[in-house]
Amino acid sequence: MSAGQPEARERSGHTAAADGQYLYVWGGYVSVADHEVFLPNDELWLYDLESGLWERRDMCGTVPPAMSGTCGCIVNEELFIFGGCCDDGQTNELYSVGLQDERLSWRRATLRSGSLPSPRDKLSCWVHEGRIIYFGGYGHKPLSAIHDPESFIVDEASWAEDIFWGWNNEVHEFDPERSSWTEPQTSGRAPLPRAAHASASIGSKGYVCGGRIKETRTSDVFCLDLNSWTWSEIVGLGLAPVGRSWHTLTAVSDSSLFLFGGLSVDCRPMSDGWTFNLETKGWTKMEHQNKDKPRLVKHAEMRWTEQDTQAVAHRVSRKRLGCYSVWRKSRLYSSSGQRPLQRRAGVPAAAAAADTIVPRLHRKPRQQLSAPDPLFTSKTENRCAEKDDFLQAQQERTERVKLWSDF
Numbered sequence: 001m002s003a004g005q006p007e008a009r010e011r012s013g014h015t016a017a018a019d020g021q022y023l024y025v026w027g028g029y030v031s032v033a034d035h036e037v038f039l040p041n042d043e044l045w046l047y048d049l050e051s052g053l054w055e056r057r058d059m060c061g062t063v064p065p066a067m068s069g070t071c072g073c074i075v076n077e078e079l080f081i082f083g084g085c086c087d088d089g090q091t092n093e094l095y096s097v098g099l100q101d102e103r104l105s106w107r108r109a110t111l112r113s114g115s116l117p118s119p120r121d122k123l124s125c126w127v128h129e130g131r132i133i134y135f136g137g138y139g140h141k142p143l144s145a146i147h148d149p150e151s152f153i154v155d156e157a158s159w160a161e162d163i164f165w166g167w168n169n170e171v172h173e174f175d176p177e178r179s180s181w182t183e184p185q186t187s188g189r190a191p192l193p194r195a196a197h198a199s200a201s202i203g204s205k206g207y208v209c210g211g212r213i214k215e216t217r218t219s220d221v222f223c224l225d226l227n228s229w230t231w232s233e234i235v236g237l238g239l240a241p242v243g244r245s246w247h248t249l250t251a252v253s254d255s256s257l258f259l260f261g262g263l264s265v266d267c268r269p270m271s272d273g274w275t276f277n278l279e280t281k282g283w284t285k286m287e288h289q290n291k292d293k294p295r296l297v298k299h300a301e302m303r304w305t306e307q308d309t310q311a312v313a314h315r316v317s318r319k320r321l322g323c324y325s326v327w328r329k330s331r332l333y334s335s336s337g338q339r340p341l342q343r344r345a346g347v348p349a350a351a352a353a354a355d356t357i358v359p360r361l362h363r364k365p366r367q368q369l370s371a372p373d374p375l376f377t378s379k380t381e382n383r384c385a386e387k388d389d390f391l392q393a394q395q396e397r398t399e400r401v402k403l404w405s406d407f
Helices: 306-311 354-360 373-377 381-406
Strands: 015-018 022-026 029-032 035-038 043-048 054-058 071-075 078-082 094-098 105-108 124-128 131-142 152-160 163-175 180-182 198-202 205-213 216-225 230-234 248-253 256-264 269-277 282-286 324-329 332-337
Touching: 022 071, 022 078, 071 124, 071 131, 078 131, 124 198, 124 205, 131 152, 131 205, 198 256, 205 248, 205 256, 216 256
Parallel strands: 015 071, 198 248
Antiparallel strands: 015 022, 022 043, 029 035, 043 054, 071 078, 078 094, 094 105, 124 131, 131 163, 152 163, 163 180, 198 205, 205 216, 216 230, 248 256, 256 269, 269 282, 324 332
16 A cells, blocks of 8 residues: 555444445444544445556435444445444444445435344345345344344343343345335245354355354354245354354355354364355364454455456455455455454554544444443333243243253
């Protein structure tokens, strides 16, 4: 990078999506003076996948609030973002911007039919036949909207009044042409509710790997047929990656997926890479040169083809982004934010001084409400009994799942 050339600031919790020419990066947060603060929401960073150069573009229109944990994808040269956590907590708003629009003007989607999913962040999505299919995440619902304890696991430390926070395994579909939401009825063995998982698609199949489920993290693999809406679990054979969240999953052929990095069960950022063969159901650990550069939080994916492998030599590119980097292998691109082992007290030396950027940043709130014990004891006996009944149903469901697994 030449002197004076702009480059995106290191970040975590951002959105990244790629087309055949650029990687687009929006949002996220950095640590400044022991605080997590959002990065500007009125700018979009473009990374040229061929030249390796960054470009910053201003944005206008109905600009989304500064957020982290939102889910982004590109459909027909339009960038869509859904969900995320802003100053007001999790959101269920959907925004889009035409990438060929010189003004880069954001639009907030107007619902024409269907029902919005509940507010959430740390979810994933697939694009299939021009539609966006969202899965999972962490968010909140009123108790009256929690109809199935198998699709929404309550975070027992996070509730207030009639609002409960938790993990879900819901599938929602958005049709950009009709601006409509539907919730397909799935069948088969669905993944447990989770967040901060990774997903990828091959043809009409959407794959989910790992993620956080309550206080644990997993590396299980599930497949959703995006035509029949049928779930199936793919049980791996032999050695497998340890459980993790905030990792990446990318299709690298018609029969294999590539997993990279993440946050381990004991909360260590990781830098290991694995391929999963969908035909043999076996994991293979990959050797690479960046074992000292753990990655987690967000990624963008592109398919890696045999032609691309021959055309572009293997290379790893690090663009002085500290916690945020671009990882390139042939035509497989992945960008991810890294949460450092210890909380940083400022921005990296290569970035602007903290006092010059604070006016453009927004304070990042807690992503969930942790209710203190007095909040529980102050409720009426009837209210607490209702919550106890709900949590008991959750426990019974967990025991049934365990018995089934043992069987």
